[in-house]
Amino acid sequence: MPRTAGHFTIRPRMKFSLAVYSAPHSAQAAASALRFARALLHEGHELYRVFFYCDGVHIGSSLSTPPQDELDLLAGWQALQQQHQLDLVVCIAAAQRRGVLSDSEANRLEKPAANLAPGFELAGLGQLADAVAQSDRLITFGG
């Protein structure tokens, strides 16, 4: 529970990590994760890592182009990443299956193009396990 000190409410600063499984512009959970990330940072907590897994890897595609009057999830994550130096990790195995590749992966796999967006990086599932180990709170966004 929050403790109060004089006029101020002091809450413990916590380290969060998020696991995001939902495809952008398909499931609301992809947008909910961004909203939650903004809110926890606004409240003064730390966001240790966001791990994009399953269909959530599509959030890291630089090619997504939503209509101008709709939420741009990619731009939202990138802005938050720049502002807070976030660690946005896209699972490499899940991304390869679904066609989200960095330059080096596209070269290595001899694919015609790369589409991993700036601000995101590809890494293995070990980064999810590490996020679990390092964080006070882990929240799954799926569906």
Place this chain on the structure above:
Amino acid sequence: MTLHIVSKSPFSSTALSDCLDAFGDGDALLLIEDGVYALSGRMAEQPAVKPVYCLAADAAARGLQIPASVTAVDDAGWVALCTEHNPIVSWFK
């Protein structure tokens, strides 16, 4: 104690009923996304468990009223619930 987050309608998914089967004393339930449709059933008059929280923006987006038995929270309140409980379990299918 555990915070359970349910994001699917109880009329299309077993997420809420599975969650309630795994709900312990001292746990809390937060309805988000389509999970807020639980407010239009029996939960509105008499929640099966307590406390029940509901993301106000998700209810408002869907044209749902939040009954007195359920506590509305904003995004900051959502974060606070997550700091006050652990582990956090998402029920999303």
Place this chain on the structure above:
Amino acid sequence: MTKRLLALCRQAPYGNALAREGLEAILAAAAMEQVADILFCGDGVFQLLPEQLPADIEQKSLQRNLQALPVFGVEQAFICSKSLAQRGLDIDTLVQGELVLVPVDDSAALIASYDSVLSF
């Protein structure tokens, strides 16, 4: 500090990718020597039906992932008794091997004993 991780697996295999990707995540955590346990609940208990033959739907069998769990130190898997009963399944008819299935009546207490829960 070691954190205790529970994977809550509620999806049947093959119909969507979550069952497979959930097991892969648990294997990765276990390979990093984390305490990683599994609770099969809801349709997740269907992952444990024996004699799955997914070759004709051009999918890999999930059984190999299940059998890999003990190799990485996950020697037991919890299974929700109520989910089994709802589906008319008997724990003794489920896949048996190195992985020991432990029936759980009080999922709430089990879940509360972990630091983190990943849902699949």
